[in-house]
Amino acid sequence: MATGLRLEDLTYVPFSERPTTAIKTGTWKYVEPVYQNALPPCAGACPAGNDISYALLLLAQGRVMEAARWWRQRNPIPATLGRVCPHPCERPCNREALGGAIAVHMVERFLGDVEGDVVPQPAPRSGKKVAVVGSGPAGLAAAYNLRLAGHQVCVFDDKPAPGGYLRTGIPEYRLPRQVLDREVGLIAHLGVEFRQRVRVGREVGFDELRRVYDAVVVAVGFHKSRSLGIPGEDHPQVYNGVKLLERLLAGERPPLPSRMVVVGGGNTAMDVARSLWRVGVEPVVVYRRTREEMPAIASEVEEALAEGIPFQFLAAPVRVVVEEGRIVGLECQRMELGEPDASGRRRPVPVPGSEFVVPCGGVVTALGEVVDLEGLPGELAKGDARQCTPLEGVFLAGDMLDGAGTVTAAVGSGIRVAAVVHAYLTGQGLPQVAPAVQELWPRPLERQRLVEWGKLNTVYFRAVPRPPIHHLPPELRRGDFAEVVQGWSVAEVLGEARRCLACGTCNECCNCLYFCPDVAIHRADGGFSIDREHCKGCGICVQECPRSALILREVTR
Ligand SMILES: Cc1cc2nc3c(=O)[nH]c(=O)nc-3n(C[C@H](O)[C@H](O)[C@H](O)COP(=O)(O)OP(=O)(O)OC[C@H]3O[C@@H](n4cnc5c(N)ncnc54)[C@H](O)[C@@H]3O)c2cc1C
Ligand code: SF4
Numbered sequence: 001m002a003t004g005l006r007l008e009d010l011t012y013v014p015f016s017e018r019p020t021t022a023i024k025t026g027t028w029k030y031v032e033p034v035y036q037n038a039l040p041p042c043a044g045a046c047p048a049g050n051d052i053s054y055a056l057l058l059l060a061q062g063r064v065m066e067a068a069r070w071w072r073q074r075n076p077i078p079a080t081l082g083r084v085c086p087h088p089c090e091r092p093c094n095r096e097a098l099g100g101a102i103a104v105h106m107v108e109r110f111l112g113d114v115e116g117d118v119v120p121q122p123a124p125r126s127g128k129k130v131a132v133v134g135s136g137p138a139g140l141a142a143a144y145n146l147r148l149a150g151h152q153v154c155v156f157d158d159k160p161a162p163g164g165y166l167r168t169g170i171p172e173y174r175l176p177r178q179v180l181d182r183e184v185g186l187i188a189h190l191g192v193e194f195r196q197r198v199r200v201g202r203e204v205g206f207d208e209l210r211r212v213y214d215a216v217v218v219a220v221g222f223h224k225s226r227s228l229g230i231p232g233e234d235h236p237q238v239y240n241g242v243k244l245l246e247r248l249l250a251g252e253r254p255p256l257p258s259r260m261v262v263v264g265g266g267n268t269a270m271d272v273a274r275s276l277w278r279v280g281v282e283p284v285v286v287y288r289r290t291r292e293e294m295p296a297i298a299s300e301v302e303e304a305l306a307e308g309i310p311f312q313f314l315a316a317p318v319r320v321v322v323e324e325g326r327i328v329g330l331e332c333q334r335m336e337l338g339e340p341d342a343s344g345r346r347r348p349v350p351v352p353g354s355e356f357v358v359p360c361g362g363v364v365t366a367l368g369e370v371v372d373l374e375g376l377p378g379e380l381a382k383g384d385a386r387q388c389t390p391l392e393g394v395f396l397a398g399d400m401l402d403g404a405g406t407v408t409a410a411v412g413s414g415i416r417v418a419a420v421v422h423a424y425l426t427g428q429g430l431p432q433v434a435p436a437v438q439e440l441w442p443r444p445l446e447r448q449r450l451v452e453w454g455k456l457n458t459v460y461f462r463a464v465p466r467p468p469i470h471h472l473p474p475e476l477r478r479g480d481f482a483e484v485v486q487g488w489s490v491a492e493v494l495g496e497a498r499r500c501l502a503c504g505t506c507n508e509c510c511n512c513l514y515f516c517p518d519v520a521i522h523r524a525d526g527g528f529s530i531d532r533e534h535c536k537g538c539g540i541c542v543q544e545c546p547r548s549a550l551i552l553r554e555v556t557r
């Protein structure tokens, strides 16, 4: 600059005392940063649509009640899910590479167990009435969300108490009954009516329900068992797995043979074997594929093995061996794995001449269930993408709709059907497809943008190990249905929440504010504001945001 001034003539250094905001550099830019929360991989993978990162953010700030309330906005059974869900949310968790995935299920269990004012207020009464058939997780979630939307809801179920398989299938050592009872109680407290021991299609007609109610949600699950199809199967000491389990879980202790073979590789097989072991029977599990192909939740198989329950893999039953009227064994044939079948698992192929007998006094079949529509209209056999049926005002949810076979999927299905039924009842018309659970979140976010590992600025994170989860030692489990997995303390849960990277969710770490070279970012109510006239769109704040909660978008003038 030709000012004529020489350095040695200066008595002071000339600098501007005015902020550079006077220069409207923002008007030259063609891209600008915008705060935009996006979907973390955990929540994208949760079939129940739990807003995990936001609840963990609240918890990390010590706001336990708010986090517990947040979790229950749509999901009525977090204490249950935290215990029984195979937690698919943890598989894609970005924390995995930095000390292990966040134990979301342990946090959910903790939040579900929080007592107090945790249930949202229902909307004002709509004057509409909905019947829900089936009180399993899908029916409970549908009833809860429809009641929250202001509708009158009555649940019909053929069992003595609500819960579906949560009560008649999943044993207390995984889901204590007081936990389930409390969650059902919270739903009832909202004003949902439960009519138990009422089989629709027998005690009350399906057409009558359609006449009395403005809408009917059917969520009757899978309750008709598959059979083995082998000689000797009709012997009185060949038991149906779900029925035997239901009796044991109701507290019955029928006289049983001392050694029993359990046939199957799913959750029912594991729970039957583990329950029999607890009541003093020696079970042996026979499964036609290998451990890798077992449909049971992996942790259930691990626990069964820890309890010392023996498995016969690659073996399929061919005959129940009966001598003098008593079962003495189950004849099986060795299998080897062939090409993958429709399920994607390798098909078991019999090995000729490989028959052998597993000695036992009884057999339990646990081969899976299908829908039982006895007394119900055949039109319920198939729902569409909107969870509608060909019958006007009749909707479907849960296993019977999609066969997903998990509690979390059933909850998600119940939440979605409630949104569809609400739209139907309030004259908004039916959607093309039932909304995704994440679309129903009350906080805005960019659902299409999944914040995977590559989108994080990982330089800001250091590895912190996941705390251990404690289990009741196997030697203390025999003869007892006490809960195996122990809960975490408040300190452990808060520590875990602080380990969460809050992927895609602004947690006000202030990096954007510190790094903006033009001081164009300021603190504002509940977050930050960007001085659009001054920000020149360099994108440094976007680059430095650890969790991809800022994006650059084109400027539209
Ligand atoms: C032994 C066992 C263990 C399992 N363990 C797990 C696990 O650990 N984790 C997991 O995620 N999933 C598990 N599952 C699967 C899970 O329980 C189901 O996927 C889930 O319960 C399905 O929910 P739903 O609401 O569709 O039906 P259900 O839970 O089956 O509930 C349907 C209800 O409707 C009632 N009903 C049926 N017909 C009628 C009628 N005509 N009138 C009135 N009521 C009727 C039934 O009696 C039942 O109470 C397990 C399943 C079993 C059997
Ligand atoms: S329901 Fe299952 S998948 Fe969803 S947050 Fe809980 S543990 Fe994770």
Ligand code: SF4
Residues within 6 Å of the ligand: 040, 041, 042, 043, 052, 053, 056, 092, 093, 094, 095, 102, 104, 499, 500, 501, 502, 503
């Ligand atoms: S670190 Fe937190 S927000 Fe990110 S995927 Fe894991 S649980 Fe979700």
